[in-house]
Amino acid sequence: MTAFFKPVLWAGFFVLAGVLPASAACLDCHQPHALDESDPHAFLAQQCQACHLGEVDAANREDAHAGMISSPGWLDNAAETCGTCHVDETRHVVEGLMHSGRGMVNVTRHTVGEQDRPDQGDGRLDGLGHTPADSILRKHCASCHLGQPQHQMTTEDPIGSRGGGCLACHAPHETQRGQGHVTLSATVSDQSCSGCHSRSGRIALNYAGLAEVDAHVLDENHPNPLGRLPDGRLVESTHRDVHHQAGLACIDCHTTRDVMGPTGQFNHGSDAVDIQCADCHDNRQPRITEADWPSDLRGQLGRLPFERDPQRRFLTTERRSTPLWHIELRADGSKILHRKVNGGSLPIPPLTEASHPDDGHHDRLTCSTCHTQWAPQCHGCHMDYDPEKEQFDHVAREFTPGSWSDQRWNVHNDAPPMGVDSEGHIVTFVPGMIRTIDHPDWEQTQFRRYFAPLSPHTIGPARSCEDCHRSSQALGLGRGTLEHNGDEWVFNPNQADLQDGLPADAFVDLEGRSGRTTRAGARALTAEEIQRVLNALPP
Known part of the structure; x- marks a missing residue:
């Protein structure tokens, strides 16, 4: 990587080492691109080369543009541009999870059977090979990481925005820009987050009360209003997080350190999060x-x-x-x-004692375990690889042989199951995958049942006692009927068993058989724990 250089102080202003203030030669041709006075870099208004490089004193266009960088802040040039002043911040971003995707890569390799653990390995999105797992990441997942050039997927709306390094957050989206130079800002809007964080756990959608649904609901008497995102996905409008209702943006909670780093030492995004509910409320x-x-x-x-x-x-x-x-x-x-x-x-x-009594019975529960209203849950997926077709490779940035297709079904947006994270806390989980997957290199179809801990960002009133202690969904058993028969509890599932003997939407059963998790040390509730929860209330 290019070395980072510290700025030096000259006449009361920071300038790049070895570069004295130049004339406005660039602006002789690019006057509409003069920096707005509100830009935090306005003190560099006469020093275009400080960010864009090039030859400011050149006498002709070709020489002036030699070595010029049109989009400073993309991670392939950030060390030479943003990193000359913002040394630590640039290093943290380059090493951080939003660039490396370490957790996503290692989890994908683990669930496909290519490595033993989901929290160990040398996984990086910019260092993928061509195994089946890496092929999935290349064709389906690697568009989001910050090392990509800034580009659009499916739509010009911010929800389709991908990549861009520093500009992904600190420059306004293309549709928000005027004719002049973009005005950079540390005030990052939710639109900058939505492009990547409206996928997978769909946190950006959840927070705004938008739940992705499948097309079959169009033929049903659906209880919630339906609409389409700019990229065509069908969503229903449902409960939005109370913090969203109060007008809080993502950066009102998430701090510089959990967004920008240093996050290089963490395995997963949830590990890197700095903020907790108690930081504000208690x-x-x-x-x-x-x-x-x-x-x-x-x-x-x-x-x-x-x-x-x-x-x-x-x-x-x-x-x-x-x-x-x-x-x-x-x-x-x-x-x-x-x-x-x-x-x-x-x-x-x-937080008050009246509404949150310290009775010792719920010490292991996180705030969001009780206050989460719903979570996106997909209980059926099939993936298939066709070597005869082509598909865009987000690492190579071109179409290459091999194409992954996927189908999903059994989608629900309601109360998620509980489980135990790697620190022993009771948290909410969602299906990371309940899927079958085919690849011509394998002798048979793979079946996987994995659940992942997720804070869905759908906070609202706390669950009632019955919502946990009498809910088969909350306990991870799936949808169905719980009955107390003599001295024991009996569960009658609504959904048929799959290859592993568990109902299609189950995390665990009353005997303690369970799916796996995408985090080392995390697990479903044990049979003993489920019985304790059920017996905490009179039958």
């Missing part, structure tokens, strides 16, 4: 002042949405001690969140 961390501010985040102090005071105290996250600079602590003990994107402010409701 923060018991020591308060900090400006004097305690982390050196790598000093720039945030200039963005405070309230009066700056060296004695003012701030909240920090429990996981990484990241300052929550947009939350104002009032003298009366109340907390006010100032929205970063949508403006305005609102009080943060505190």
